[in-house]
Amino acid sequence: MIALGRAFLAATIFFLYLPIVVMVALAFNASPLYTLPFQLTFHWFVVLANNGPLLSATYNSLLIAVATSILATAVGTLASLALNRRSFRGQSLLKVLLLPPIAIPWLITGTAMLVFFFWTGIGRGLHAMLIGHVALAIPYVVLIIGTGMQTLRADLEEAAMSMGSTPVHAFFAVTLPLLAPSIIAALLFAFAVSLDQFVVSYFLATPGVSTLPVEIYTSIRKGFTPEINAISAIFLAVSAILVLIFAQLSNLGGNRDRH
Amino acid sequence: MIGIDIASIGKGYGALRVLDQVSASFKAGEFTSLLGPSGSGKTTLLRIIGGFIEPDDGQIRFGGEDVTHVPLWRRKVGMVFQSYALFPHMSVHDNVIFGLNRQGIKGEAARKEVARVLEMVHLTGFEQRKPKQLSGGQQQRVALARAIVTKPRVLLLDEPLSALDRRLRQDMQIELRRIQRESGLTTIFVTHDQEEALTLSDTVAILDKGRIVQEGAPLDIYERPRTRFAASFLGDANFFMGKSLAGGVMTPGGVIRTADAMPALGALATLAVRPEKMRLVPKGGADPGENIYTVTVREIIYAGAVSTFIGEGADGNQVKVLSQNRDITDVEHGQSVELAWSPAHTVLVVD
Numbered sequence: 001m002i003a004l005g006r007a008f009l010a011a012t013i014f015f016l017y018l019p020i021v022v023m024v025a026l027a028f029n030a031s032p033l034y035t036l037p038f039q040l041t042f043h044w045f046v047v048l049a050n051n052g053p054l055l056s057a058t059y060n061s062l063l064i065a066v067a068t069s070i071l072a073t074a075v076g077t078l079a080s081l082a083l084n085r086r087s088f089r090g091q092s093l094l095k096v097l098l099l100p101p102i103a104i105p106w107l108i109t110g111t112a113m114l115v116f117f118f119w120t121g122i123g124r125g126l127h128a129m130l131i132g133h134v135a136l137a138i139p140y141v142v143l144i145i146g147t148g149m150q151t152l153r154a155d156l157e158e159a160a161m162s163m164g165s166t167p168v169h170a171f172f173a174v175t176l177p178l179l180a181p182s183i184i185a186a187l188l189f190a191f192a193v194s195l196d197q198f199v200v201s202y203f204l205a206t207p208g209v210s211t212l213p214v215e216i217y218t219s220i221r222k223g224f225t226p227e228i229n230a231i232s233a234i235f236l237a238v239s240a241i242l243v244l245i246f247a248q249l250s251n252l253g254g255n256r257d258r259h
Numbered sequence: 260m261i262g263i264d265i266a267s268i269g270k271g272y273g274a275l276r277v278l279d280q281v282s283a284s285f286k287a288g289e290f291t292s293l294l295g296p297s298g299s300g301k302t303t304l305l306r307i308i309g310g311f312i313e314p315d316d317g318q319i320r321f322g323g324e325d326v327t328h329v330p331l332w333r334r335k336v337g338m339v340f341q342s343y344a345l346f347p348h349m350s351v352h353d354n355v356i357f358g359l360n361r362q363g364i365k366g367e368a369a370r371k372e373v374a375r376v377l378e379m380v381h382l383t384g385f386e387q388r389k390p391k392q393l394s395g396g397q398q399q400r401v402a403l404a405r406a407i408v409t410k411p412r413v414l415l416l417d418e419p420l421s422a423l424d425r426r427l428r429q430d431m432q433i434e435l436r437r438i439q440r441e442s443g444l445t446t447i448f449v450t451h452d453q454e455e456a457l458t459l460s461d462t463v464a465i466l467d468k469g470r471i472v473q474e475g476a477p478l479d480i481y482e483r484p485r486t487r488f489a490a491s492f493l494g495d496a497n498f499f500m501g502k503s504l505a506g507g508v509m510t511p512g513g514v515i516r517t518a519d520a521m522p523a524l525g526a527l528a529t530l531a532v533r534p535e536k537m538r539l540v541p542k543g544g545a546d547p548g549e550n551i552y553t554v555t556v557r558e559i560i561y562a563g564a565v566s567t568f569i570g571e572g573a574d575g576n577q578v579k580v581l582s583q584n585r586d587i588t589d590v591e592h593g594q595s596v597e598l599a600w601s602p603a604h605t606v607l608v609v610d
Contacts, residue, residue: 010317041497158340158344159340159345159405162311162332162337163408164335164358165357174346178348212544240378
């Protein structure tokens, strides 16, 4: 069993991380045709600095990802509170409807959104991509926060209220701090869903306004240049650092009780 | 100190009536237990008094003030939850000071109050601990400190001892009673443990199916149960059913007499007798005037200090007798013995 586990781990590293390492290495390689021997250069980063469309796509990607994670987490947290703490008409229907979007292929969601946004006059562009990403991320947020809420007893808020807290104060003094690890995880997840999103963005992008995955895809079709590797390397570094910071924060939140 | 009055409280969920026309008075500074099996509505009643649930009808008064529609956070109650509901992200100090801060008591005055109640519950020095770093008994005492520090108008306890093991529970019963006396708070305690209700309370109210069936001092309720349910839920009881005579009932095993006033002659009546009031006597060994009932011994349960005998009357009526083992009673399985007890210990109950 252990040998099998090790083999699996090795395969994971080989097929998942090795290609990424190669890509990062090639970002620093002088040859535009990916030929060896390896010659260290920062030339592609200079080229990248002059590639306007790629840079603006990167900026769009980050902007949408940050906005999506904040919006989706805010809306999703409130939805999760409503679903778990109150009872209202259509509650079970809403609960059921929240999950399928996770399983529906993005290609279908993307097509549907394109048609629907066209009809309703929402159209395409940054705002449309933001709406699409938020819609895609909310089910994940509700799922993560909902799991966090299950470990949170309802009588904690009651206890706070019996000591003079209004419902709003009880929420901010008791529920929110205890939900913090889940909220951080939800933020991170929503951020990742948005940053990763290609299909929906591809449908909703307009010429000149796209996100990094869409721009990379378009560039590759025109011919692969190592500046793609360069932007990917930067992106990789930024998202890896973000993930580590978030993981550390949420871990701290989870450990607070034990120290 | 103020008393609590509830009048005609009703609460239902759909077709289910959880509480039905419940009225009661909880005297100022007294410790009252709401005792009943699960589903009797005792917790619902406690939560209605606290303001956690709104009743469908009826009125709640705290010392004359109508609080029926006063929201929970303005009702000034202290509540100890079954799960303690301590805030896991706050220290003991922060948990206890929470209510004071909500009342606008801050700084040195608040710290003094926290120190005072923590001393009362013997937790001085634990201020900076988190709830997870405390034992069950300690968490329980923090919950209690948190509930009494604001000097609430009523202290509500929802089965707070049920999560503790037996030994700790007995210690906490004594502690709870001491703290309640020291603080002088009007206290309402919900429990399904009859022994707990008897030992802790000034008054016990027995609930059954959404109604208070009997209310009184533990001694009165135990010695003079009014209903068959009260007699069997609070302690053990033997029942004798038969047609009513003057001063007793006619059972297939003979006449059982009581000092209680009987209903109309010929009506079906039930008499209750506590197992410890009966004794096993040799044939003809009963004192004059005592009730005598002949049974066949079916079971002998020896438990050190006491033994329990289960006998069966001629009509199949099972009778339990509790006997102190000062002298070992010499009886055997299947032996026919006589039980003797005083008519004064024979209580008329209604079904």
